[in-house]
Amino acid sequence: MSALLEARDVCKSFGGVHAVHHASLRVEAGSITALIGPNGAGKSTLFNCISGFIRPDEGHIELGGKRIDRSPPHKILHAGLGRTFQTARAFTRMTVLDNVRLAAPSHPGEQIPTLLTRVGASRRREREVTEQAHELLRLVRLDTHADALSGTLSGGQRKLLDLARILMASPRLILLDEPMAGVNPALREDILVHILDLRRERGIAFLIVEHDLGFVMQASDRVVVMNEGRVLMDGTPDEVRTDARVIDAYLGTRA
Amino acid sequence: MSILTSGEFWAFVGVMAGIYTLLTLGLQVQFGLAGLLNFGQVGFMAIGAYTMAILVVKAGWSMWLAAPLALLAAALAGVLVGLPTLRLRGDYFAIVTIAFSEIIRYVATNEDSLTGGSQGTINLSGAGAAAQYDGSWQRFQQWLGGALHIGSKDVVMLIVVWAVAVVLLAATAAAARTPWGRVLRAIREDEEAAASLGKHVFGYRLQALALGAALAGLAGCFYAWQFSFFSPDDFQPLTTFFAWMILILGGVGRVWAVPVGAAVFGFLFAATRFFDFPPFSYLDSADRAYVRLIIIGLVIIGLIVFRPQGLLGRRDEMVLE
Numbered sequence: 001m002s003a004l005l006e007a008r009d010v011c012k013s014f015g016g017v018h019a020v021h022h023a024s025l026r027v028e029a030g031s032i033t034a035l036i037g038p039n040g041a042g043k044s045t046l047f048n049c050i051s052g053f054i055r056p057d058e059g060h061i062e063l064g065g066k067r068i069d070r071s072p073p074h075k076i077l078h079a080g081l082g083r084t085f086q087t088a089r090a091f092t093r094m095t096v097l098d099n100v101r102l103a104a105p106s107h108p109g110e111q112i113p114t115l116l117t118r119v120g121a122s123r124r125r126e127r128e129v130t131e132q133a134h135e136l137l138r139l140v141r142l143d144t145h146a147d148a149l150s151g152t153l154s155g156g157q158r159k160l161l162d163l164a165r166i167l168m169a170s171p172r173l174i175l176l177d178e179p180m181a182g183v184n185p186a187l188r189e190d191i192l193v194h195i196l197d198l199r200r201e202r203g204i205a206f207l208i209v210e211h212d213l214g215f216v217m218q219a220s221d222r223v224v225v226m227n228e229g230r231v232l233m234d235g236t237p238d239e240v241r242t243d244a245r246v247i248d249a250y251l252g253t254r255a
Numbered sequence: 256m257s258i259l260t261s262g263e264f265w266a267f268v269g270v271m272a273g274i275y276t277l278l279t280l281g282l283q284v285q286f287g288l289a290g291l292l293n294f295g296q297v298g299f300m301a302i303g304a305y306t307m308a309i310l311v312v313k314a315g316w317s318m319w320l321a322a323p324l325a326l327l328a329a330a331l332a333g334v335l336v337g338l339p340t341l342r343l344r345g346d347y348f349a350i351v352t353i354a355f356s357e358i359i360r361y362v363a364t365n366e367d368s369l370t371g372g373s374q375g376t377i378n379l380s381g382a383g384a385a386a387q388y389d390g391s392w393q394r395f396q397q398w399l400g401g402a403l404h405i406g407s408k409d410v411v412m413l414i415v416v417w418a419v420a421v422v423l424l425a426a427t428a429a430a431a432r433t434p435w436g437r438v439l440r441a442i443r444e445d446e447e448a449a450a451s452l453g454k455h456v457f458g459y460r461l462q463a464l465a466l467g468a469a470l471a472g473l474a475g476c477f478y479a480w481q482f483s484f485f486s487p488d489d490f491q492p493l494t495t496f497f498a499w500m501i502l503i504l505g506g507v508g509r510v511w512a513v514p515v516g517a518a519v520f521g522f523l524f525a526a527t528r529f530f531d532f533p534p535f536s537y538l539d540s541a542d543r544a545y546v547r548l549i550i551i552g553l554v555i556i557g558l559i560v561f562r563p564q565g566l567l568g569r570r571d572e573m574v575l576e
Contacts, residue, residue: 074450077452089451091449
């Protein structure tokens with residue numbers, strides 16, 4: 001079976017630094033893959049290459065058999081790959097609800113020609129989108145803040161808003177950049193449950209950069225370990241946990 | 256001080272405020288909604304005015320056909336300026352736009368055969384013949400004045416400009432509340448995040464630039480009709496910065512703040528003309544014209560310090576978190 005996401009031999013240097021050096025990874029449809037490694041290992045750069053924010057120097061990235069490594073971020077999202085950022089990127093001057101509604105795909109109200117010619121369809125879509133947005137906000141327990149400016153949310157809440165927002169775009173694969181950072185332990189458990197539910201119920205695949213190893217080992221089907229721009233190994237959580245190279249480079253002690 | 260009580264004079268101030276409202280509304284769409292720093296707005300205004308005048312005089316078109324085409328030409332100029340430059344970072348884009356507006360002015364000054372050159376539109380059909388582009392407009396004004404029983408041309412103009420301005424202000428305010436406006440606001444705040452949510456940032460910016468340019472083109476047409484004559488000197492970069500002052504005075508991001516800013520600016524600009532008491536009376540009238548700009552500058556500085564959001568704006572639009 002061919003993978004949903006397949007990145008082969010991706011290279012990216014900044015000046016003389018090989019941030020990502022011949023890195024390859026695959027994510028199967030409906031699976032949860034974790035990407036771990038020490039700071040500066042190239043995880044975020046690889047994320048940016050896959051999501052179109054950085055054009056790789058070399059390599060080949062395919063999503064569902066279609067090449068995406070030359071596509072801009074908005075086309076990659078339309079192809080079915082969404083992402084969040086390491087620091088939450090809420091639109092702080094917009095309401096929480098608008099943040100989520102904004103992410104709705106194929107909204108006729110967002111294009112001037114269809115906004116003017118298909119007024120009824122735009123309104124209907126907006127009602128639909130509003131309802132979905134409220135549902136997603138309930139999912140991440142932000143429904144009571146729907147009408148507040150998102151700038152008033154805490155850092156952890158903004159992380160959750162980012163998650164709700166990218167779910168609104170309903171991609172097949174979501175790249176989460178440290179979804180647990182700054183989120184309190186009670187909510188962490190919630191996020192884990194949500195991710196597992198989304199995978200089971202909607203078949204959404206995840207590629208997750210995360211330093212919380214408890215979460216990584218509990219949630220993922222596969223773990224990819226990066227170090228110094230290269231993929232050190234790729235295996236099941238158990239294989240990774242006991243691999244001597246991984247322990248050396250990242251885990252430090254036997255986890 | 257008799258001119259201060261003259262209705263004609265204040266009608267003229269009101270007309271200018273209306274024209275500046277249209278010009279600044281374009282900036283509000285570009286900057287207030289989409290975050291584009293356009294410092295060349297006057298260039299689009301010039302393109303609107305010249306396209307209309309040239310089509311009427313040289314091509315013999317009806318003014319009613321030439322005017323919509325002038326707006327289209329200004330919008331198209333926006334697209335042409337935007338295509339190679341909108342990928343630049345905000346501050347670099349701003350520099351390009353100011354250069355663009357100067358290029359337009361220099362072309363208008365030097366391409367005598369197309370624009371009438373430095374002598375202005377009177378020279379449009381060559382030396383010896385005084386060219387007129389606003390015959391239809393004069394007839395329209397007379398007809399409207401007759402229908403409304405208004406004798407003053409300036410008052411008729413005042414009504415027309417502000418009627419158009421109010422309609423476009425309402426349309427812009429409505430557009431800002433649509434999902435389309437929501438995307439623009441998102442792009443203004445964080446273009447990467449907007450792109451990650453599937454929004455074609457470049458395309459939206461181009462739309463905002465073109466729409467704002469069309470509004471400037473309309474301001475150019477009204478300017479041309481108001482004065483029946485214009486020359487490249489009417490499109491100095493200072494005009495763009497007057498529009499920016501109005502935007503800041505009124506409030507960034509609030510559509511209805513534009514006419515308020517334009518009215519206040521128009522009043523300040525007109526009223527300071529009559530500062531003929533000491534200490535202003537010690538200066539001759541040419542120097543007093545500069546004092547006027549100094550006073551307006553001080554008002555803007557005071558406003559930025561004490562009320563950075565403008566008269567009607569929201570504070571979080573202008574102040575960093």
